[in-house]
Amino acid sequence: MSRRTAAILLTAVLAAGTAGCGATGGSGSGARVLTVFAAASLKAPFTALAQSFEASHPGTRVSLSFAGSSDLATQLGQGAPADVFASADPANMAKVTGAGLAEGSPRNFATNTLTIAVPPANPAGITSFADLARPGTRVVVCARQVPCGAAAVAVEGKTGMRLAPVSEESAVTDVLGKVASGEADAGLVYVTDVLGAAGKVKGVPFPEAASAVNTYPIAALRGGREKNLAQAFLDEVTGAEGQKVLADAGFGRP
Amino acid sequence: MTFTLDAVVADRGLDVSLTLGVGETVAILGPNGAGKSTLLSVIAGLVRPDAGTAALDGRPLFHLDGGRTVWTPPHRRGTALLAQEALLFPHLTALDNVAFGPRSAGAGRAAARDAAARWLAEVEATDLAGRRPGELSGGQAQRVAVARALAADPGLLLLDEPMAALDVHAAPLLRRLLKRVLTGRRAIIVTHDVLDAYMLADTVVVLEAGRIVEQGPTREVLTRPRSRFAAGLAGLNLIPGTVTAAGLLPDQAGEGPGGSGAQSSPVTELAGRHEDTPIPGQAGVAAFPPSAVSVFPDQPHGSPRNAFAVTVTDLEPHGDQIRVRAGDLAADITPAASADLSLAPGVRAYFVVKAAAVAIYPA
Amino acid sequence: MAALAVVAAAFILLPLAAVVARVDWPNFLPLVTSDASLTALGLSLRTAAASTVVCILLGVPLALVLARGEFPGQRLLRSFVLLPLVLPPVVGGIALLYTFGRQGLLGRGLEVAGIQIAFSTTAVVLAQTFVALPFLVVSLEGALRAGGQRYEAVAATLGARPGTVLRRVTLPLVLPGLASGAVLSFARSLGEFGATLTFAGSLQGITRTLPLEIYLQRETDADAAVALSLLLVAVAVIVVGVSYRGPGTPSAAPSRTPNAEPAEATR
Numbered sequence: 020m021s022r023r024t025a026a027i028l029l030t031a032v033l034a035a036g037t038a039g040c041g042a043t044g045g046s047g048s049g050a051r052v053l054t055v056f057a058a059a060s061l062k063a064p065f066t067a068l069a070q071s072f073e074a075s076h077p078g079t080r081v082s083l084s085f086a087g088s089s090d091l092a093t094q095l096g097q098g099a100p101a102d103v104f105a106s107a108d109p110a111n112m113a114k115v116t117g118a119g120l121a122e123g124s125p126r127n128f129a130t131n132t133l134t135i136a137v138p139p140a141n142p143a144g145i146t147s148f149a150d151l152a153r154p155g156t157r158v159v160v161c162a163r164q165v166p167c168g169a170a171a172v173a174v175e176g177k178t179g180m181r182l183a184p185v186s187e188e189s190a191v192t193d194v195l196g197k198v199a200s201g202e203a204d205a206g207l208v209y210v211t212d213v214l215g216a217a218g219k220v221k222g223v224p225f226p227e228a229a230s231a232v233n234t235y236p237i238a239a240l241r242g243g244r245e246k247n248l249a250q251a252f253l254d255e256v257t258g259a260e261g262q263k264v265l266a267d268a269g270f271g272r273p
Numbered sequence: 274m275t276f277t278l279d280a281v282v283a284d285r286g287l288d289v290s291l292t293l294g295v296g297e298t299v300a301i302l303g304p305n306g307a308g309k310s311t312l313l314s315v316i317a318g319l320v321r322p323d324a325g326t327a328a329l330d331g332r333p334l335f336h337l338d339g340g341r342t343v344w345t346p347p348h349r350r351g352t353a354l355l356a357q358e359a360l361l362f363p364h365l366t367a368l369d370n371v372a373f374g375p376r377s378a379g380a381g382r383a384a385a386r387d388a389a390a391r392w393l394a395e396v397e398a399t400d401l402a403g404r405r406p407g408e409l410s411g412g413q414a415q416r417v418a419v420a421r422a423l424a425a426d427p428g429l430l431l432l433d434e435p436m437a438a439l440d441v442h443a444a445p446l447l448r449r450l451l452k453r454v455l456t457g458r459r460a461i462i463v464t465h466d467v468l469d470a471y472m473l474a475d476t477v478v479v480l481e482a483g484r485i486v487e488q489g490p491t492r493e494v495l496t497r498p499r500s501r502f503a504a505g506l507a508g509l510n511l512i513p514g515t516v517t518a519a520g521l522l523p524d525q526a527g528e529g530p531g532g533s534g535a536q537s538s539p540v541t542e543l544a545g546r547h548e549d550t551p552i553p554g555q556a557g558v559a560a561f562p563p564s565a566v567s568v569f570p571d572q573p574h575g576s577p578r579n580a581f582a583v584t585v586t587d588l589e590p591h592g593d594q595i596r597v598r599a600g601d602l603a604a605d606i607t608p609a610a611s612a613d614l615s616l617a618p619g620v621r622a623y624f625v626v627k628a629a630a631v632a633i634y635p636a
Numbered sequence: 637m638a639a640l641a642v643v644a645a646a647f648i649l650l651p652l653a654a655v656v657a658r659v660d661w662p663n664f665l666p667l668v669t670s671d672a673s674l675t676a677l678g679l680s681l682r683t684a685a686a687s688t689v690v691c692i693l694l695g696v697p698l699a700l701v702l703a704r705g706e707f708p709g710q711r712l713l714r715s716f717v718l719l720p721l722v723l724p725p726v727v728g729g730i731a732l733l734y735t736f737g738r739q740g741l742l743g744r745g746l747e748v749a750g751i752q753i754a755f756s757t758t759a760v761v762l763a764q765t766f767v768a769l770p771f772l773v774v775s776l777e778g779a780l781r782a783g784g785q786r787y788e789a790v791a792a793t794l795g796a797r798p799g800t801v802l803r804r805v806t807l808p809l810v811l812p813g814l815a816s817g818a819v820l821s822f823a824r825s826l827g828e829f830g831a832t833l834t835f836a837g838s839l840q841g842i843t844r845t846l847p848l849e850i851y852l853q854r855e856t857d858a859d860a861a862v863a864l865s866l867l868l869v870a871v872a873v874i875v876v877g878v879s880y881r882g883p884g885t886p887s888a889a890p891s892r893t894p895n896a897e898p899a900e901a902t903r
Binding site: 317318319346347348349350351352353354356360362363364373374376377378421422425427431 | 786787789790791792793794795796797798800801804805808809811
Binding site for chain 1: 844
C-alpha cells in the first residue's frame with residue numbers, strides 16, 4: 020500500500036471515529052448533559068421521558084445509552100461516566116451498589132411480566148403455558164444467565180413444568196427474532212417486548228407469569244457530575260408522569 | 274505417413290503451411306514475435322487457430338475449414354512439448370516425472386517406472402532418478418524433461434527453444450543429447466541459434482511476422498539465405514534486388530544497400546558471380562561475408578569492385594577482428610586498420626567488396 | 637514506516653495481552669473445564685471440522701471454475717462469492733434464515749421432507765460454512781492462478797486426460813494453498829458468532845459453540861468469559877500456527893530453482 024493510500028485510509032478512519040464521538044458525547048456549548056444508562060427494554064418509555072425532561076429543564080440535554088443491564092453494569096464498573104443507571108433486574112443493580120458506585124439506595128420504578136410470544140398466525144395454537152411443553156413445539160427462551168431467562172426458570176420452578184427449548188438465547192431480541200421469523204412456535208419474553216415488537220409477534224398472557232415478576236430499580240451514580248439533575252430525573256421516572264409513560268409501554272407498578 | 278499443417282491465427286497474424294516427413298526434424302527460425310511459439314501451441318492443441326487443418330500420420334489434429342469441425346484435445350494428439358523451462362512437476366521425483374507419460378497412456382505403475390528408468394538412462398540421468406526437480410540444476414532438469422517428453426512416445430516432438438534458459442556449460446551438453454535422440458525422430462525445434470539448426474535439423478523454416486519467408490534443407494538455407502533474418506544467422510551481408518546479366522540491381526525501396534542507418538551512394542549495379550543460374554530480370558539476392566569487405570576512407574579506384582558509401586553506426590569486437598556495422602551491412606577488419614581509419618559511429622567511409630566474393634542467386 | 641508497523645503489531649497484540657492479564661489464574665482450570673465450557677469447546681471443534689470439510693468439498697470446484705474457467709459473469713460471481721467476507725455475520729445469519737429457515741426459500745421444502753435445519757447442529761455448520769467458504773476459495777484460487785497452468789499444458793501434451801491432470805498435477809500443485817485455505821476456514825468457523833446466533837440459536841451441546849458460550853457467560857460471570865476467551869485464542873493460535881504457512885514459505889507456485897549449475901558443468 021502506498022503511503023498516500025495509507026494516509027487517506029487513516030484520515031478516513033479517524034474522521035469516522037471522531038464523528039461517532041461527536042454524535043454521542045458532543046454537547047452544545049454551555050448545555051448541561053445528563054447521562055443515563057438504561058436497560059434495553061426501557062428504550063421507548065425513556066426516550067419519551069428524556070424529551071419531556073429536557074422540555075421541563077431548559078438548557079439540559081439527556082444523553083441516553085441503552086444496552087443489556089449486565090453490559091451497562093460492567094461498563095460502570097470499568098469507570099464509564101454516567102449520572103443515572105436504570106437496570107432491568109435487581110441483580111445487576113446489586114453489582115453497581117455492591118461496588119459502591121450508587122448515590123443513595125436504588126428505587127424500584129417498574130415491573131415487567133413474562134408473556135408468551137407467538138407468530139401472528141400462531142401456527143402451533145399456543146393458548147397456555149402448558150401448551151409450551153407439548154412435544155414437537157419449538158419453544159425459544161432466554162438463557163438463565165440473563166434476566167428474562169431467570170424469570171422463565173422461576174416460572175418453571177413454580178409450575179413444576181419443564182420446558183425443552185430448542186434454543187436458549189442471550190437476549191430478548193434474539194427470542195423475538197426467532198418467533199417473528201416463524202422459526203420458533205413460541206418464545207418467553209416480557210409483556211413490554213411484545214408491545215414493542217409492533218405486531219411482528221402476538222402476546223399470549225398466562226397466569227403463571229405472576230409468580231416471576233421482574234422488578235426494575237433505578238439509582239443516581241456517585242461518579243456523576245449532575246447530582247441535582249440526576250435526582251430530578253429519578254423523581255420524574257418515579258412520579259406520576261413517568262409511571263404513566265411506563266404503564267403505556269406495558270410496564271407494571273412496583 | 275506425414276505431418277501436415279495449415280493454420281491461421283488471426284489475432285497473432287500467423288498464417289503457416291508446413292509438411293514434415295517421417296523422421297524429419299525441422300528448425301523454425303525467426304525473430305522474436307514472429308509467431309514461432311504460437312505455431313507450436315497450435316500444433317500441441319493449446320491454441321485454437323481460426324482456420325486451417327492439420328493431420329499427423331493420417332489422424333486429424335484439427336479441421337476448421339468448413340464441413341465437420343474436428344478438434345482433437347492436446348492429450349490425444351501425441352505431440353509432446355518441451356519448453357524453455359523444464360517445467361518438471363515439482364511434487365514428483367525425476368523418475369515419476371518421466372513415468373508420467375506412460376502412466377497417462379494407461380501403463381501400470383511398475384511398467385511405467387521401468388520405461389522411465391530406460392529413458393533416464395538414455396539421457397544419462399539415471400543417478401537423478403530419485404531427486405525432486407528443486408534439487409536439479411537447469412541443465413539436469415532439462416535432460417529429465419527430454420526423457421519425459423520422449424517417454425510419452427510422441428508422434429511429433431515439439432521443442433520450444435530448449436537451450437535458451439541454460440548457461441553456456443549446460444547448453445552444449447543438451448544439444449549433443451538432443452542430436453542423439455532426435456536422429457530419425459520427427460520433431461519441430463524452435464530456436465534462435467543457428468548452431469541448433471545445423472546440428473539438429475534436416476530442414477529449416479524461417480518465420481517472419483507470422484509467415485514463412487524461406488524454407489529448405491538447412492545447409493542450403495544457411496549458405497544461400499534469401500531472407501535478411503537467415504542471412505543474419507548465417508553471418509552474411511544480404512542485398513535483395515533484380516538479377517541482371519552481369520550482376521544485380523539492388524531494390525530501391527527507400528533503403529538501398531547500407532540500409533536506413535547509412536547514407537549510401539546512389540544505387541548502382543552490383544558485380545558478382547552468378548550461382549544457381551539466375552535469369553536476368555528475376556528477383557535475386559547478393560550475399561557476401563563481412564570478412565570479404567574492406568573499409569576505405571575515400572572512394573577507391575580500380576576495376577571489379579563494389580563500393581558502398583556508408584555511415585558507420587556501430588563497432589563491436591568479433592573474434593580477433595572488429596565488426597564495423599553500417600545499417601544492415603557489416604565489415605570485419607583488424608583492430609589496427611580500425612584505428613588507422615579512426616572509425617567511430619557517425620564516421621563516413623566506403624565498404625568495398627570484390628565481385629568475386631559476391632554470390633548472386635535467385636531469391 | 638517501522639514505527640507504524642510497531643503500532644500495528646501492538647494494536648493486535650496488546651488486547652490479547654490484556655486478556656491474558658485479566659485471567660483469574662487460580663480459577664482458570666475450573667473455569668475452562670466446567671461442563672458447559674467443555675461441551676461448547678467440543679461442539680466448536682466438531683462443527684468447525686465439519687464446515688471445513690464442506691468448504692473443501694464445495695470450495696475446490698468453485699475455485700477451479702473461477703481460476704480456470706472463462707464464462708460470462710465470472711467477475712460478478714467472484715464478487716458475490718467474496719461477499720460473506722465483508723458482510724456483517726448477522727446479515728449472513730438473516731440471509732441463511734430466509735434460505736434454510738422454516739419459512740425460507742429452501743427450508744419450506746426441507747420442512748415438508750421432514751428435515752429441520754434451524755436450531756440444529758447442521759445449522760451451525762451451515763452458518764460457519766457460509767462465512768468460511770470465501771477464505772478457502774480465495775486462497776485456493778490465488779494458488780491456482782499463481783502457478784500450474786503451464787504445468788497443466790505440459791501434462792496434457794504428455795497424454796494426460798483432464799481428470800488425470802486435475803488429480804496428478806493441479807491438485808498436488810495447489811495443495812499448500814488448499815491447506816492454508818482450509819486452516820483459515822477452520823479458524824474462521826471456530827470464531828463464527830453472529831451468523832450462528834442469528835440462524836442456529838443457542839443450546840448447550842447442540843448449537844452453543846464456544847463464542848456463544850463466552851457471550852453468554854459474560855452476562856453473569858466475567859471471569860469465566862475471559863478464561864474461555866483465552867482458551868479460544870489458544871486454540872486458534874495452535875491451529876493457525878501449526879498448519880498455516882505464510883507467503884514466505886514454499887507454496888503453490890513452485891520456483892524453478894536452477895541451483896548448483898556447476899554440478900552440470902563438471903559432468
